[in-house]
Amino acid sequence: MNNDETKDDVLSAISKALKDKRDKAVSARRSSGIEEIWVAAEEAYLSIDEQNRGEYSSDKWEKPQVLGAPLTKKKSNQDDGTRSKMFIPLTRRYVDIAAAKICEIVLPIDDKAFSIDATPIPDMVSDAIAVGRDGLPLSRPATPEEMQQGAPAQVPLTKQEVITKTNEAATAAAKKAESRIYDWMIEANHPAIMRKVIHDAARIGTGVLKAPWPDSKREVATQKTDAGITAVIKESIAPSEYWVDPWNLFPDPTCGSDIKNCDYIFERDVINRFTLSSLKDNPSYLKDQIDKVLKAEEEKKVAGENYSDKKAREGFEIWYFCGTLSREDVSKAVAEDSMATFSGDDVLNVIATMVN
Numbered sequence: 029m030n031n032d033e034t035k036d037d038v039l040s041a042i043s044k045a046l047k048d049k050r051d052k053a054v055s056a057r058r059s060s061g062i063e064e065i066w067v068a069a070e071e072a073y074l075s076i077d078e079q080n081r082g083e084y085s086s087d088k089w090e091k092p093q094v095l096g097a098p099l100t101k102k103k104s105n106q107d108d109g110t111r112s113k114m115f116i117p118l119t120r121r122y123v124d125i126a127a128a129k130i131c132e133i134v135l136p137i138d139d140k141a142f143s144i145d146a147t148p149i150p151d152m153v154s155d156a157i158a159v160g161r162d163g164l165p166l167s168r169p170a171t172p173e174e175m176q177q178g179a180p181a182q183v184p185l186t187k188q189e190v191i192t193k194t195n196e197a198a199t200a201a202a203k204k205a206e207s208r209i210y211d212w213m214i215e216a217n218h219p220a221i222m223r224k225v226i227h228d229a230a231r232i233g234t235g236v237l238k239a240p241w242p243d244s245k246r247e248v249a250t251q252k253t254d255a256g257i258t259a260v261i262k263e264s265i266a267p268s269e270y271w272v273d274p275w276n277l278f279p280d281p282t283c284g285s286d287i288k289n290c291d292y293i294f295e296r297d298v299i300n301r302f303t304l305s306s307l308k309d310n311p312s313y314l315k316d317q318i319d320k321v322l323k324a325e326e327e328k329k330v331a332g333e334n335y336s337d338k339k340a341r342e343g344f345e346i347w348y349f350c351g352t353l354s355r356e357d358v359s360k361a362v363a364e365d366s367m368a369t370f371s372g373d374d375v376l377n378v379i380a381t382m383v384n
Contacts, residue, residue: 039317045357046349046380050294056281062234066274069232075117127223127230134226135219144206146198166190212240216268224271236277238295239269280351292351298343304383313381321383349380 057063071077134141167182174183222237229235247262276297280290287293305322307313321344353376 039314042353042378042380043382045353046347046382048357049292049351050278050347050349053278053281053292053294057278060281066232066234072119073123073231075115075120077115079115123230127227130226130230131223135222140206140210140213142206142209144202144209146195146202212267213269215245215266218269221269221271228271228274232274234274236272236274237269238272240267241270242266243268290351292349295348297346297348299346299383300343304344304346318383344383347382349378349382351378352376353378 166185168185168189170179170181170183175181216239225235225237227235242265245264245266247264249260249262251258251260272295276295278294278296279287280292283290301322304318308315308318355374355376
């Protein structure tokens, strides 16, 4: 078996293992009942009920909030037209007010909504002499006042002095970390992204923020030299954050009520042909596999079921996986000689992207 065949077998096995996990996650979320709650909350926000559902059957859209917006009513075939059937659009107004109030509290303008302080050290204040790892007392240079009183050039440190210096260093480091994190949040456009997350949480009860996520940043600057003006390009990896539509997130069904206990998580999205083709320039993706997708006779059409916009969309369905795979998952479809590609660990940490 040549290397290409081995590679295809390994990729096929991984794809099958990921597909099995994805199907379990999708099925578990559907059976959990959370999707029905989201739909009910979304319809209440849009003022949709059984009486006017027919008006939204072909397309669901959100019109701007207007105080004088007319009430909608639908006349059914059984109705004689003398009874009023309307949905008073109050839910949306209160949801938007609640979301705006939360944003006002947690996203202050021109200020950060967090602070970092040093961890308090337990009460260990003592005048005893501090001893180092080698068993010798720790010391410091004597102050001029102490030397005038006959103290030696090196004065033993007390535990109180060690604690004080440790606290001062920890406090300074915490403030530097606070400034660094706040700068990253500004670069990542944190306020705008969090507004989307908060609006989702207020509207359907669930908001998803993907952060921190390593993203490639490219900065271009001009520099004047003796040879003229030159352009300096700097590429770096910086933490970013993204808003994720809750409909596109499928966690491990065994995590219970705490998503931190997930063994894996799936994220779904739809990309167009140009975006998929541009991924070939990224060394993290396999060019030959992207070419196979691009050369397919028909692009997979995604009907948009369970998407927030509820509109049919065409393109490539892309899945992002972050989690673990066991050797057993992969070995089910890979020959024993191909398993030499992997290390001897029983669990493989995997970040994978699947298209179609």
